[in-house]
Structure formats: C-alpha cells, structure tokens
Amino acid sequence: MEKIIVVGAGFSGATIARLLAESGKDVIVVDKRDTIGGNAYDCIDKNGIRIQPYGPHIFHTHDKEIFDFLSKFTEWNKYEHRVKAKVRKDKVVPVPFNLTSLFELYPKAKAERIKDVLVKEIGLDKKVPILQLKKHESAEIREFADFVYKNIFYIYTMKQWGFKPEQLGEAVMNRVPVYVSEEDRYFTDEFQYMPKNGFAEMISNILRHPRIQLKLRTDAMKRLTFADGVIYLDGKPLDGMVIYTGCVDELFGYKYGVLPYRSLKFKFKTLKTPSYQESAVINYTTSHKFTRISEFTKFACEPQENATVIVKEYPQKFKKGKNIPYYPIPIEKNRQHYAKYEQEAKTYKNLYLLGRLAKYKYIDMDDAVRYAMDLYTEITGDTVDINDIANN
Ligand SMILES: Cc1cc2nc3c(=O)[nH]c(=O)nc-3n(C[C@H](O)[C@H](O)[C@H](O)COP(=O)(O)OP(=O)(O)OC[C@H]3O[C@@H](n4cnc5c(N)ncnc54)[C@H](O)[C@@H]3O)c2cc1C
Numbered sequence: 001m002e003k004i005i006v007v008g009a010g011f012s013g014a015t016i017a018r019l020l021a022e023s024g025k026d027v028i029v030v031d032k033r034d035t036i037g038g039n040a041y042d043c044i045d046k047n048g049i050r051i052q053p054y055g056p057h058i059f060h061t062h063d064k065e066i067f068d069f070l071s072k073f074t075e076w077n078k079y080e081h082r083v084k085a086k087v088r089k090d091k092v093v094p095v096p097f098n099l100t101s102l103f104e105l106y107p108k109a110k111a112e113r114i115k116d117v118l119v120k121e122i123g124l125d126k127k128v129p130i131l132q133l134k135k136h137e138s139a140e141i142r143e144f145a146d147f148v149y150k151n152i153f154y155i156y157t158m159k160q161w162g163f164k165p166e167q168l169g170e171a172v173m174n175r176v177p178v179y180v181s182e183e184d185r186y187f188t189d190e191f192q193y194m195p196k197n198g199f200a201e202m203i204s205n206i207l208r209h210p211r212i213q214l215k216l217r218t219d220a221m222k223r224l225t226f227a228d229g230v231i232y233l234d235g236k237p238l239d240g241m242v243i244y245t246g247c248v249d250e251l252f253g254y255k256y257g258v259l260p261y262r263s264l265k266f267k268f269k270t271l272k273t274p275s276y277q278e279s280a281v282i283n284y285t286t287s288h289k290f291t292r293i294s295e296f297t298k299f300a301c302e303p304q305e306n307a308t309v310i311v312k313e314y315p316q317k318f319k320k321g322k323n324i325p326y327y328p329i330p331i332e333k334n335r336q337h338y339a340k341y342e343q344e345a346k347t348y349k350n351l352y353l354l355g356r357l358a359k360y361k362y363i364d365m366d367d368a369v370r371y372a373m374d375l376y377t378e379i380t381g382d383t384v385d386i387n388d389i390a391n392n
Helices: 011-022 064-071 099-105 108-121 139-161 199-207 332-346 365-380
Strands: 003-007 027-030 059-061 076-078 083-088 091-095 126-128 178-180 191-195 212-215 224-227 230-233 240-244 261-271 281-284 292-295 308-317 351-353
Touching: 003 011, 011 027, 011 199, 011 212, 011 240, 011 365, 059 064, 059 365, 064 191, 064 365, 083 139, 091 099, 099 108, 099 139, 108 139, 139 308, 191 199, 332 351, 351 365
Parallel strands: 003 027, 003 240, 027 212, 083 281, 240 351
Antiparallel strands: 059 191, 076 191, 083 091, 126 178, 224 230, 261 308, 281 292, 292 308
16 A cells, blocks of 8 residues: 655644645654654643743744644644844843834934934835845945844854855845834734644644554654665665655765754753743844843743743754754755755655755744645645644
C-alpha cells in the first residue's frame, strides 16, 4: 500500500499530516526529537511556568482561515505582543519605533518638528521600512532615519544575523518597520493569541487522528535514502511519498555543501520575583552580546506570584552537529546555494519539501500552516475546506 511519510512534527508536518488524514489517507509522522511542535514546542517548568525551550513564539496572523483551522485544536488567550528596546542604560522605548519612541529620545521641540515632517511626507498611521526611510528625499527625514537605524537596527541586526541590514534586504528588514503613529503593538495582525494550553498541546491535537501514526525519537535519515530520483525505505524503493520538513542539505548528504544557518544559544534563568522587566520582550539594540530578554510569564497571561523565567538569546554561527539550525540566512548567495538542493529535490517525483528548513525560508507559524495547505492542494488537487475538519 502507498505510504505517506511526513518527516517532522512541527507546524508544517502536523498540518499537512492532518489534512491528508482528513481526506482518507494513512500518514506516518516521524520526528527525531522526543517532543512535538518542532521549534514551537513548549512545556511547564518546575514552578508551573510555561516556557519555550527553542525560543519565544507568539502566534499572530491576518488570515482568518488559518486562525479558524487552528481554533479547532485549541482555545486561546488573547495576547497582544509589545516589545521595547533598551537603547541606553536609562532609555527603554517601544519597538517598532513609533511616535512615542520619537518623543522619548528627542528633545520635545525637535520631536514635534520631526513628527510634522513624517506626517506630511509619509502620512499619519502609516508604516515605513527603515531602508526606505534612509533614502527619503527630505534631508530631515534621512537624518532621523539614520538615528533610528543606528539606535534600533544596526547593532541588533549585526548580532542577530552577522550581516548589515542592507545585506539582508527588504524581506527581513520590512518585518520591523517604523510606525508614524502611537501604535505600540509589535504585530498589527487581526488575530493575536496564545494557545491556552500551549503550542505543543495544540499540535498534539492536530496530530490526534486515527489515520495518523506518530513516531518520535525516529531519525528519518536512518531509514530513508535518496539516490538517482528514487527514494528507498530500509533499502527498498518506497511505494509512496515523503513530505520532508527538515534541513534539505542533510537530506542529500550535504552533497553541495552545508547551507548557512543562524543558530542561537539560550540562557534561561528562574528568578524569585513576580516580574523582571516592564515588557514581555526587551531588545538590546546598542549593547550586550545577547539580542533580547524575554519573560515567559508575560506571554502566558497567568503571572505567578513568586517566580518568573527569563531567557537571553545569543545568536551564533551554525556548526553542523554542534548546535541547532534555527534561521535560514536570506541573502542572495545562500538562495543560489539552496537552489542546487531544490533542483535535486525536483528529480524525485514523490518528494515534497515543506517548512522553514526544507524551503530555506524565514517563515512564521501561520505561514507554515498556509504552505502546508497549499501543498495539500498540490498533492490532492482539492482545496482545503476547514468545515470538513473535525474539532479535537
Ligand atoms: C527563536 C525563534 C523564534 C520564533 N518566533 C516566532 C514567533 O514569535 N511567531 C511565529 O509565528 N513564528 C516564530 N518562529 C518561526 C517558527 O518557529 C516556524 O515558523 C515554525 O516552527 C516552522 O515550523 P516547521 O514545522 O516548518 O519547522 P520546525 O518547527 O523546525 O520543525 C521541523 C521538525 O522536523 C524535525 N526533523 C528534522 N530533520 C528530521 C529527521 N531527519 N528525522 C526526523 N525529524 C526531523 C525536527 O526535529 C523538527 O521537530 C520562530 C522561530 C525561531 C527559531
């Protein structure tokens, strides 16, 4: 019988597995970790605080279909994410940089003048990418943009990616624009929530289906081999398909070299205090080796009386076998490198690449669900109708 093997039990793997199972197909999902949810995995620590061992994840989307799909598998806590940047020892301002940040950092009269120019040239309530602002025809705006670039973007981006903002280009830099408004939410999407009992439970519910068989602690690369357009399972040609959400260079034995990724080292600390910092996340944009401090109790909407947990993030170079590949680095040279693997994948008619690592793309959790829905349509020819999906 035709086998469908999904490699990876993160957002991408779980969504595609569930959609295929709903359409009557039997699916095997394997993950080499002993946890589900991929990098969105979360758990409760010894103090009863929900933490995210692979880094803080906040759900947000403008796409109602994605929100409705996930709502079948979780209840939600309303949560609007707010981030601040520690620019100087005594100055913590909202990011994305907004009019409040402007008045915090400039003398009042100058701030008023810059605000007037921004409103006139860009428009009130508009968002504008920093790289665009830096090229603006007004000298006053360019001067302001240089100030924001220096204090908010440059050092943070160098720490996070090891590249200057200009080298990364718009796809990355546009994620955090400058707001010509007092909007202080990090995301402006219509749907901003945290799953009430966490991401891992939500994904566990997505995977709970009689046609899905889940195998954790199972490294697909120990059983699957890929050679000359044929996929082998335990040495025999596979009758079926593989949907792969891991690193594409690993899939092909690194034959075109290791793809560059950015890794992270997390330093967690439990503190005997109900609150550590004024905002859920504080970015360190001009100092320190870490990029940001996140405080988990502030995401959970259930502050504890006597304890809180913070995590500092130290970006690092990825070293194969030594640390985890978290972020594909979206620069042209790397995209060309990835294209070789993508071409190779196309020679296997029963292999589908999906997700952040296999597609070598900087995607959020909602994008992962959307790409899985698109792949479902590509494989089956059907569009997803979420009304047909049972609640868990
Ligand atoms: C630090 C950090 C913070 C983030 N914050 C946010 C956020 O706030 N909001 C947001 O929307 N998104 C956020 N993201 C992005 C989010 O993590 C991804 O969009 C999402 O997890 C992608 O899911 P995925 O299933 O494609 O990949 P992953 O979550 O990486 O899952 C891939 C899975 O495949 C498994 N796997 C790989 N190779 C094999 C193999 N050979 N055999 C078996 N299993 C294998 C892995 O163990 C893993 O579980 C963040 C990402 C990071 C790194």
